[in-house]
Amino acid sequence: MVAMPNGFPVVVVGAGQAGLAVSYELTAREVEHVVLERARVGQSWLGLWDSFCLVTPNWTMRLPGAAYSGDDPEGFVPRDEIVRYLRGYASSFGAPVREGVGVDSLEPGPGGGFLLRTSAGELRAESVVVCTGAYQRPHRPAIAAGFPRDVLVIDAQDYRNPAALPSGKVLVVGSGQTGCQLSEELHEAGREVFLACGRAPWLPRRPGGRDIVTWLRETTFFDTPLSDLPSPAARLGANLLVTGQRGGHDLHYRTLQATGVQLLGRLAGVEGHRASFAADLADSVAFGDARYADIRKLLTKQLPIKGIMAPELPDSPPFHADPPLELDLNGFGVVIFTSGFRPDYTHWVRFPAFDAMGFPLTDNGASRVVSGLYFCGVHFLRKRKSSVLFGVGEDAAIVAQSIAHHHRTAPPSARTRSSGHQGSA
Numbered sequence: 001m002v003a004m005p006n007g008f009p010v011v012v013v014g015a016g017q018a019g020l021a022v023s024y025e026l027t028a029r030e031v032e033h034v035v036l037e038r039a040r041v042g043q044s045w046l047g048l049w050d051s052f053c054l055v056t057p058n059w060t061m062r063l064p065g066a067a068y069s070g071d072d073p074e075g076f077v078p079r080d081e082i083v084r085y086l087r088g089y090a091s092s093f094g095a096p097v098r099e100g101v102g103v104d105s106l107e108p109g110p111g112g113g114f115l116l117r118t119s120a121g122e123l124r125a126e127s128v129v130v131c132t133g134a135y136q137r138p139h140r141p142a143i144a145a146g147f148p149r150d151v152l153v154i155d156a157q158d159y160r161n162p163a164a165l166p167s168g169k170v171l172v173v174g175s176g177q178t179g180c181q182l183s184e185e186l187h188e189a190g191r192e193v194f195l196a197c198g199r200a201p202w203l204p205r206r207p208g209g210r211d212i213v214t215w216l217r218e219t220t221f222f223d224t225p226l227s228d229l230p231s232p233a234a235r236l237g238a239n240l241l242v243t244g245q246r247g248g249h250d251l252h253y254r255t256l257q258a259t260g261v262q263l264l265g266r267l268a269g270v271e272g273h274r275a276s277f278a279a280d281l282a283d284s285v286a287f288g289d290a291r292y293a294d295i296r297k298l299l300t301k302q303l304p305i306k307g308i309m310a311p312e313l314p315d316s317p318p319f320h321a322d323p324p325l326e327l328d329l330n331g332f333g334v335v336i337f338t339s340g341f342r343p344d345y346t347h348w349v350r351f352p353a354f355d356a357m358g359f360p361l362t363d364n365g366a367s368r369v370v371s372g373l374y375f376c377g378v379h380f381l382r383k384r385k386s387s388v389l390f391g392v393g394e395d396a397a398i399v400a401q402s403i404a405h406h407h408r409t410a411p412p413s414a415r416t417r418s419s420g421h422q423g424s425a
Contacts, residue, residue, distance in 0.1 A: 007124030008034045010403055011116060012131055013106070015041045015097045017063060018377025019131035020086060021393045023095045024064045025400030031407060035095055036118060038102035042086035044133050045079055050161045051185060052079040053244045055177060057211045060390040061085055064397065066092065074211045076244025106130070107350040114372065127372040127403050130349065130360070134379040134387035137344035140337045144173075146270030151329055156182065156338040162189035168333025169194065171275070173267050175284075176200050176238035179338035180251050183261050184243070194327065195256065196267045196277060197284045198339070200238035201291030202252035208311030212242065215311060219302040221295070222385040232357060235380050236340060241288070253285055254319060264323045273329040282321040289316040343378075365399040372406070374399045 010026060012019050015037035026033045037043070045052075054061070059073035061082070066089050077085075090097055102119040109115040109124055116123040138155040147153050152166055156178045159165075162185065172183050175197040187193045203212045216222060229235060243251040257263050265278040296313040303310040343358035353369040354360055360367060360375045364382065367373040376399050377387050385391025 006122065007113075007116075008032060009125070009407060010034075010127045010129065011036060011114070011123060011125040012129045013103050013116075014131035014133065014377070015090065015095070015099070016044050016131065016133055016377065017086060017389050018133070018387070018392050018396065019129070020090055020095055020097075021063050021396035022129050022131060022376050022399055023090075023097070024093055025393075025396045026403065027093055027095070029400055029404040031400070031404050033096065035097040036101045036103055036116075036123075037097055037099045038119075040087075040099050041090050041097060042083040044135075045082045045086070047157060048079055049156075049159050049182070049185075050079075051245070052181075053077060054082060055239075055242060055244050056213045056388065056390070057244075057248075060213065060388065062390045062393070063089055064393040074206075074214065074248075076248055103348065105348050105350055127374065127406065129374040129376055129399060129403070130345065131375075131377045132345070134377055135341035137342050138337065139340045139342050141267075141339060143267060143270060144335075144337060147275075147335055148273055148329060151332050152334040154334065154336055156336060159336055162186050162191060165191075166333035169331050171196065171327070171329075171332055171335045173335060173337050174198060174339035175241075175253070176338065176340060177241060177243070179336075180241055180253075180256060181243050181245065182336060182338060183256055184245070184251060184259070187256075187259060187261050192262075194262045194264055196264045197253060197281055198238065198266055199284050199287040200241050200252075201295070202241040202288045203292060203295060204313070205242050205248045205250050207313055210311065211248065212240075215299060215303070216295070218306055218308055219298055221298060222383065222388075222391060224384040226380045226382065229380070232355065232359075235357070235359065236342075238340070253288065254317065257319075262323070263321075264327075265325070270329075275327045275329055277323065277325050277327070279325060281323050282319070285319045285321065289319075292316055364402065365395055366402055374403065 010031055010033035012022050012033055012035040015035050019035050023035050053076045057074045058070055058077055059068045061068045103116050105117045107115045114125045114128050138157055140155060144153060169192045170186050171194045172179050173196045175195055183193050183195045205212060241252040253263060263281055265281040268278045269276045300310045346354055346358055351370045353367050361369055362375055365374050365376055376395050377392055379387045382395055386395050
C-alpha cells in the first residue's frame with residue numbers, strides 16, 4: 001500500500017501512547033500510515049508539573065511489543081522517564097511520526113474520504129484514527145469567573161512547582177488524584193493549603209506488601225466495560241486516590257487532613273473576597289468509603305477463585321468533618337482548579353460523531369456514524385483500562401485490525417466513497 005497524492009491511506013492524529021500503539025499495530029500489518037503530532041512525542045506527559053511521576057506501577061509501561069524490562073516493576077518513574085520510554089518506543093519500530101504538525105480540522109473530503117487541514121497544509125486520508133488523549137480540555141466551572149482579580153486562578157495544567165506560584169495561601173478546587181497530589185506538594189513546601197473536595201474513590205497504596213494496581217490486575221476491575229457504568233456521567237468520575245511520590249504512599253482525604261491540609265466542601269459560590277462552600281464534606285468522604293468497600297468486596301470475592309489470598313483491608317476509620325463554610329480570600333495568592341477534564345473533539349472534528357458529553361460514539365473504536373473514522377486512547381472507550389499505558393494496546397490492535405481488513409477488502413473507489421459516508425448514530 002502506497003501513500004496517496006497529498007495524503008495517506010491512514011492518518012493517525014496524536015503521538016502519545018495511543019497513537020504510537022496504533023502505529024505499531026498498523027506497521028505490523030503493513031498498513032501505510034503517518035502519525036501527526038502537534039508538538040513532540042509524549043508532549044502531553046511533558047506538559048505535567050515538574051515533580052509528576054507515574055501513578056501506576058512501572059510494570060504498567062507495557063505498550064505492544066515493549067513490556068517493562070526494568071528492575072523495579074512496582075516503583076514509579078518520574079515524568080521525564082515516561083517521555084523517554086515513549087520516544088524510545090517510537091524509534092524502536094520506526095514510527096512514521098511527523099512532529100510539529102498540528103491538525104486544525106478534520107472534514108469530509110471532496111468526493112469522499114477525509115480532508116485534514118494541518119499547520120503543514122492539507123492532507124487527504126481514506127481512514128483517520130483520532131488519538132488526542134483521554135484528558136483534553138480542563139474543566140473550569142462557571143463559578144470560577146467570580147474570583148477577584150488580585151487572586152491568580154489557574155488550571156492544573158498550568159502548575160509547575162510551588163516556587164512558580166505567587167506567595168500566599170492556596171485554594172485547590174477539585175480533589176481527584178491531581179488535586180490531592182498538588183495539595184500535598186504545596187503543603188510540604190510550607191504553603192497553607194485549602195482543598196475543596198468532591199467525590200472520589202480511595203484505596204491504600206500497598207496492602208499486603210503489593211501495589212493495589214497489581215492486586216486489581218488479578219480481578220475484572222480494569223476490564224469493566226463502558227456498558228457496566230451506572231450512567232454516562234459516571235465516565236467523568238474521579239480516578240482512585242493514590243500517588244507514586246517517594247516510592248508510593250497512601251494519599252486521600254484522611255492523610256491530607258492529618259498533615260494539616262484544610263479540607264472543605266464543594267465550592268458553592270464566590271462574591272468579592274468571600275468564597276462559600278457546601279456542607280457536604282462528610283458526604284464526599286462517605287462516597288469514597290463506599291467505593292473502598294465495593295473494591296474490597298471485589299478483591300475478596302475474585303482473588304480466591306484464582307488461588308490468591310486477598311489482602312486484609314480494614315474498615316474505613318472514623319472521619320471528623322467540621323469544615324468552614326466560608327473563606328476570606330484576602331491573603332490567598334492562587335486558586336488552582338483540578339476539577340477534571342472534558343472531551344474536546346467537536347471544535348475540530350467536523351462530523352456529528354459524538355454524544356451529548358462530547359465523547360465519540362463508537363463500537364470497538366470505530367465510529368458508529370462515520371465509516372473510516374476511528375478513536376483510540378479515549379477514557380472508557382471500551383473498558384476502564386482503555387486509556388492507560390497497559391490497556392491501550394488492546395484497543396489499538398482491534399482498531400488496526402479493522403483498518404487493515406477494510407483496506408484489504410475494499411477497492412480504492414469504494415474505500416474513498418465509504419470513508420465519507422455519514423450514517424445514523
